[in-house]
Amino acid sequence: GAVLQAELLRAAHSARLAGLPRAEAAALRVVRGLRSARGQGRGQRLGDLTNAFRELLAEAAVLVSGAAGGGSARRSYEQGGSLRVYGLCREPVLSATGYGGVATHLLAPDGSRYSVSDVRPGGLARARGAGSASVALGGAVLDHGGLARGGLRIVGATVSPDGRLGAGRGVSATPLRGVHWSEEPAAALFARPVHEAMGALLDDGGHETEGAQAPLLGCDVVVVGAVGEYLVVRVADDGPSLRLRPAHPHPELPHAANLRRIAGYPGLALRVLGRPDLERAATLRPLAVGPVPGASYTLRLPEEWMGRADLGYDRLQGGHFPAEAPPGEAGGPVTAGPDPLADAPLWRVRRLLETGVAGGRRAVAEAGRGTETAAFAVPLRRAGLGGAAGLAEALVAEADRRPRDTFGRLSDPSPDGYARAWLASAIHLTAAERALVVASWS
Structure with missing residues (x-):
């Protein structure tokens, strides 16, 4: 309601006066998410609000520990x-x-x-x-x-x-003069195996803050075909299957149209430069594509394009594709392959965390009473996710802990224990999902 939003806005103002721009930004993101949720905005997602809430609590926990630098209010050059x-x-x-x-x-x-x-x-x-x-x-x-x-x-x-x-x-x-993607220094972006590149990308740690984007990743792929809303490709030299999704889904931008046209050429060799989607298994959001050096069945781009097409601005036409398909590439059933993130029972933990954001502490306590605790803990342990199960159980127990004195008054009204339990489970969930995403690239 308005009272809670006012408290968060006052906290954001206090953070600004104290020179803590990251804490201020996190609080404002939560307020915007709350307003969108209460107003049932078109773009509102409970998962986004949950992520914003996790970032706010994480920033607060770091501040309490005394280890925070607070960030910079402006981008310093x-x-x-x-x-x-x-x-x-x-x-x-x-x-x-x-x-x-x-x-x-x-x-x-x-x-x-x-x-x-x-x-x-x-x-x-x-x-x-x-x-x-x-x-x-x-x-x-x-x-x-x-x-x-x-x-x-x-x-x-x-x-x-x-x-x-x-x-x-x-x-x-x-x-x-510009350089082709087949020339240095650009060629080095496509020479590294994708699983090594993904591991190095996550080790950099530069994308952990909200709003930050993953660095660019390049690879050579072969088109398999379209499945639903994404394009399935196979990384060259017996690499993993990847899903290509539009970098921006707006219909007035040509990302999606270009991917649909590429999907009509199974067996096409492509050099792709894009951003890995760190929330989905083996998913890349391409920004540009080009021909693979030495491949016979690949793109035929104009010389002035310097060997690449920007998918957000250039529109691929029929003349940019080879005339004849290679033998043996006739379309069969196209599958995207296994999805370790979707197959894991971690969605149970996410549902519990989102219940806490949407319904508060009491909703979490109710969700774990009786047989419900075993219903989400047992599948997690069977899948080898004992840490996630233990933290979720601790969250439910803390949410239901309301000690009272002889007169029925709360003897420990502080919400700190519940906040720390929720944050611990949320951070563990993020790390577990990230590990499964990385594994899907190998």
Whole structure:
């Protein structure tokens, strides 16, 4: 209700005054989620509110421990000296708050990742038009489409901790010839086995905060066919099967249309660059595709595209595909393969945590009374998930613990024990799901 939201807003204001922007942002995300849930907003998902609640409690727990730095209120840019960067692809940016634009991803010769963003109010129209807008960086004469297939020599570069290039005073940029994905440094992105790349990606730990996106991952794949809303591909050289989902599902952006057209060419060899979906097993959200060097049945892209198509801006046509399919690639039944995340009983823990967010402490206690505790604990232990079962049982026990004195008054009214039990179960669930996602890539 309004009282609880007001308390959270007051906590967010106090965090701002104390110079704790991460705590403030976490509290505001929970308030927005509560308002959307109570108003039954179209984009409201209980899972998103649960994740926001977990981040708020985690930030509060770190603050209580005295180990928090609090983060920075603004993105700070530091001097990066002179840089040479080469374009990889463009990505449309479209937020639920009405902002739109483009992010162009760049790569340095030493493998460092950078990006140039142009995001402003304007929504979908801004996102579609920004792909051909001029790059506001040191007087460069390129637009974002040219930068994605070209390069820049930057003097006096300013760089944020997440690799974004700033357009501050004193920055100058000169266009360079771009590189194909088959040339260094871009070729190194596709040379590493996908399971090793996924392990390294998660070890970096740079995507753990809310709103952060996974780094780009590249691989060579062979198209198998469409299953439901995703495209099934097989990683080259006997690799795992992957699911390709649109990087952005908006129908006015060409991501989904391009994947549907690719699905009509089973056996097609593709070089794919995209973001792994860390919440789904073996799922990649491609941003750009290109031909595989040396493959006979692969894309035929115009020379000016520099060997890749940005799926959010370029539209693949019939002429971009080979005329004849290779023998033996006639369409049969297409399956996506096993899904260890969907097959695991961890959904029982998530349901219990979401019950706590939607109905509060009493709802968790009721959900675990009688035979209900064994109903979710036994399948977890049978699947070897004893840690998840133990933490869920501890959560139910703490939710039902309401000690009272002789006069019926609560002798321990503090909610800290319940909050810590809920947070422990939520963090364990996130780690367990992440481990299953990583295993699905091998």
